[in-house]
Amino acid sequence: MSAVNLAPAAGNTADNERFILGMPLALLGGYIAIVFCMTGDGIEQAFLSKYLVQLGFSAREAALVFTVYGATAALSSWLSGVLAEIFMPRRIMLIGVVWWLVFHALFLVLGLAHPNLPLTLLFYGIRGIAYPLFFYGFFVWVVQQSRPHQLASAIGWTWGMFTIGYGIIGSYLPSYTIPAIGFRGTLWMSMAWVAAGGLLIVFFTRAETKAPLVLAHQDQHARLATGKLAEIAKCVTLILQNRNIALALVTRMICNLSLFGFPVIMPLLYTSPRVGFTVPEWLRIWGTFFLVQPVTNVCWGLIGDRIGWMRQMRWFGFVGCGTATLLFYWLPIHYPRNTLVATIAALLFAFTVTSFVPMGAIFPAMEPQHKGAAVSVQNLGGGLANFGGPLLAAMILPYWGIGGVVVVYGLLYYAAAVLTLFIHVDQPRHVKAPTVAMH
Numbered sequence: 265m266s267a268v269n270l271a272p273a274a275g276n277t278a279d280n281e282r283f284i285l286g287m288p289l290a291l292l293g294g295y296i297a298i299v300f301c302m303t304g305d306g307i308e309q310a311f312l313s314k315y316l317v318q319l320g321f322s323a324r325e326a327a328l329v330f331t332v333y334g335a336t337a338a339l340s341s342w343l344s345g346v347l348a349e350i351f352m353p354r355r356i357m358l359i360g361v362v363w364w365l366v367f368h369a370l371f372l373v374l375g376l377a378h379p380n381l382p383l384t385l386l387f388y389g390i391r392g393i394a395y396p397l398f399f400y401g402f403f404v405w406v407v408q409q410s411r412p413h414q415l416a417s418a419i420g421w422t423w424g425m426f427t428i429g430y431g432i433i434g435s436y437l438p439s440y441t442i443p444a445i446g447f448r449g450t451l452w453m454s455m456a457w458v459a460a461g462g463l464l465i466v467f468f469t470r471a472e473t474k475a476p477l478v479l480a481h482q483d484q485h486a487r488l489a490t491g492k493l494a495e496i497a498k499c500v501t502l503i504l505q506n507r508n509i510a511l512a513l514v515t516r517m518i519c520n521l522s523l524f525g526f527p528v529i530m531p532l533l534y535t536s537p538r539v540g541f542t543v544p545e546w547l548r549i550w551g552t553f554f555l556v557q558p559v560t561n562v563c564w565g566l567i568g569d570r571i572g573w574m575r576q577m578r579w580f581g582f583v584g585c586g587t588a589t590l591l592f593y594w595l596p597i598h599y600p601r602n603t604l605v606a607t608i609a610a611l612l613f614a615f616t617v618t619s620f621v622p623m624g625a626i627f628p629a630m631e632p633q634h635k636g637a638a639v640s641v642q643n644l645g646g647g648l649a650n651f652g653g654p655l656l657a658a659m660i661l662p663y664w665g666i667g668g669v670v671v672v673y674g675l676l677y678y679a680a681a682v683l684t685l686f687i688h689v690d691q692p693r694h695v696k697a698p699t700v701a702m703h
Contacts, residue, residue: 283411283414283418285417285421285562285566286410286411286414286416286417286418286420286421286565286566286569287417287418287421288406288409288410288418290409290470291402291405291406291409291469293464293465293468293469294354294357294402294405294465294469295402295421295422295425296425296464296468297357297398297402297461297462297464297465297468297469298398298399298402298422298425298426298429298461299425299428299429299433299461300429300457300458300460300461300464301360301361301364301395301398301399301429301457301458301461301462302395302399302425302426302428302429302430302434302461303428303429303430303433303434303437303454303457303461304364304429304454304455304456304457304458304459304461305364305394305395305429305430305434305454305458306429306430306431306433306434306435307434307437307438307450307451307453307454307457308438308450308451308454309430309434309435309527310434310435310438310527310531310546310547310550310551311438311442311447311450311531311543311547312326312329312330312527313326313327313329313330313527313528313529313531313532314531314532314535314543315447316329316384317532318447319376319379320379321379321381323532323661324658324661324662325381326528327528327529327654327655327657327658327661328385328654328658329381329384329385329388330524330527330528330653330654330657331651331654331655331658332385332388332389332392333388333389333391333392333650333654334392334524334647334648334649334650334651334652334653334654334655335389335392335651336389336390336391336392336393337392337393337395337396337647337650337651338644338647338648338650338651339393339647340392340393340394340395340396340397340647341396341400341640341643341644341646341647341650342499342640342641342643342644342647343499343640344356344360344396344397344400344401344404344640344643345400345403345404345499345636345637345638345639345640345641345642345643346498346499346636346637346639346640347397347401348400348401348403348404348405348636349404349408349635349636349637349639350636352471353401353402353404353405353408354401354405354465354469354470354471355471356397356398356401357397357398357401357402357465358398358462358465358466359397360394360395360396360397360398360399360401361394361398361458361459361461361462361465362462363391363393363394363397364391364394364395364398364458365455365458365459365462367387367388367390367391367394368391368451368454368455368458369455370387370390371384371387371388371391372448372451372452374387375387375388376448376451392650396643396647398461398465399426400639400640400643400646402422403419403422403624403639403643404635404636404639406418406419406421406422407419407624407628407635407639408635412629412692413569413692414569415569415624415625415628415629415692416565416566416568416569416573416621416622416624416625417562417565417566417569418565419565419621419622419624419625420561420562420563420564420565420566420621421561421562421565422624423557423561423618423621423624424557424558424559424561424562425558427554427557427558427561427618428554428558429457430554431550431551431553431554431555431557432551432554432555432557432558434554435547435548435550435551435553435554436547436548436551437450438450438547439543439544439545439547439548439551440544441453442543442544442547443544498634498637499637499640499641499644502631502634502637502638502641503641506630506631508630508687508688508689509627509630509631509638509641511683511686511687512623512626512627512630512641512642512645512687513641513642513644513645514645514680514683515577515582515623515645515680515683515684515687516623516627516642516644516645516646516648516649517645517646517648517649517652518582518649518676518677518679518680519577519581519582519585519617519620519623519645519649519677519680520617520620520646520649520650520653521649521652521653521656521673521676521677522585522589522592522613522617522653522670522673522677523617523649523653524649524650524652524653524654525652525653525654525656525657525669525673526592526653527550528653528654528657529657529661529666529669529670530546530550530592530666531543531546532666533593533596533666534546534549534596534606538597538600539596539597539600539601540600540601541601541603541606545603549603549606549607549610550610552607552610552611552614553610553611553613553614554614555614556611556614556615557614557618560614560615560618560619561618561621564576564580564618564619564620564621564622565621565622568619568621568622568625569622572691573622573623573625573626573689573691574622574626574684574687574689574691576619576622577619577620577622577623577684578681578684578685579681580616580619581616581617581619581620581681582677582678582680582681582684583677583678583681584615584616584619585613585616585617585619585620585677586673586674586675586676586677586678586681587616587674588609588612588613588615588616588617589613589670589673589674589677590670590671590674591609591612591613592609592610592612592613592670593666593667593670595608595609596609623642623645624639624642626687626689626691627639627641627642628642629689629690629691629692630689653673656669656672656673657669660672
């Protein structure tokens with residue numbers, strides 16, 4: 265049987281040797297582009313549920329909007345990694361940018377301008393396909409260009425850029441623009457950020473030099489197509505064939521449940537009379553949650569490369585984040601309208617949730633011969649968290665309220681901590697090159 269080599273080209277080896285704290289400098293333009301793209305994508309994440317309720321939707325319908333978005337994002341996340349490996353990350357990123365711009369405009373014009381739940385679900389849901397293409401497409405690019413023993417560090421930088429855009433700018437900026445231009449004006453403004461990110465990808469990243477496919481026989485086009493289909497199929501077969509991958513997928517889904525569920529329920533809690541914050545005040549608290557993450561993402565990547573990926577995620581991640589998730593709800597309930605207490609809760613949540621940075625490294629480490637497919641499985645877990653967090657909220661809210669949703673999140677984190685005891689990963693270690701004696 266002929267061999268198909270889908271590994272990254274060796275033509276960039278000179279660039280690959282230039283790193284700062286694990287960041288491959290050859291991808292600096294892409295890192296900056298992610299900041300802009302994720303700013304545009306994240307601007308509405310902490311106020312959209314509040315805005316939908318103001319437009320006349322129920323809290324459950326608002327949660328349903330996020331759930332449909334999460335479902336399409338999960339599907340796109342699953343395929344984006346392997347698509348980026350086959351068709352090249354830069355191309356997939358640009359497709360994602362154009363897709364986002366088109367369906368965001370349709371979401372605003374046809375879904376929200378004359379509030380219509382089916383059209384809102386349709387176009388916001390279809391827009392959910394876009395962001396995994398430009399973010400996880402870049403994620404694969406980072407995996408391809410990074411040294412194995414520094415992979416968690418490079419991924420930490422990736423999540424750091426994600427956080428600067430999606431979390432910090434995406435939260436603080438609307439806290440100032442909403443009083444000035446309103447919810448809808450802020451949503452239109454987000455398109456400028458994504459368009460700017462697309463321009464950065466076009467002009468400040470270089471197209472990859474694809475490694476030639478090694479084909480042993482003729483009929484190359486047919487064999488190339490077969491090789492691509494086989495690699496895409498690996499997205500499914502890895503889950504079925506590799507027990508560690510399957511268990512890691514479950515933990516990957518759980519690790520971000522509250523991250524994606526909180527934007528649905530917490531704006532309603534924190535701006536309620538029970539807690540007493542205004543929408544801009546809530547947005548700044550949520551922005552503070554993200555403010556420290558560029559540092560903690562990088563630090564946790566460096567720490568995980570040294571103390572062990574699974575150990576860090578088990579104790580600081582699942583046990584720590586499960587506790588922080590509960591405190592993010594209970595502290596402001598017991599100390600209403602107290603910005604200091606709410607900020608402490610946000611910082612504790614940020615400190616623990618970012619300790620999951622090595623999650624992106626364990627999947628390719630478990631399947632080094634199929635890194636793109638392994639990253640796609642990891643992305644699927646992230647997409648399922650994007651889907652599962654709001655889905656749990658939509659299911660639980662009518663019966664147990666916001667508190668019930670938060671308790672379920674916390675219990676799932678603790679269960680995942682136990683599950684990590686059954687996942688085995690051979691973490692790469694840095695090996696110094698042998699010295700050559702001179703005679």
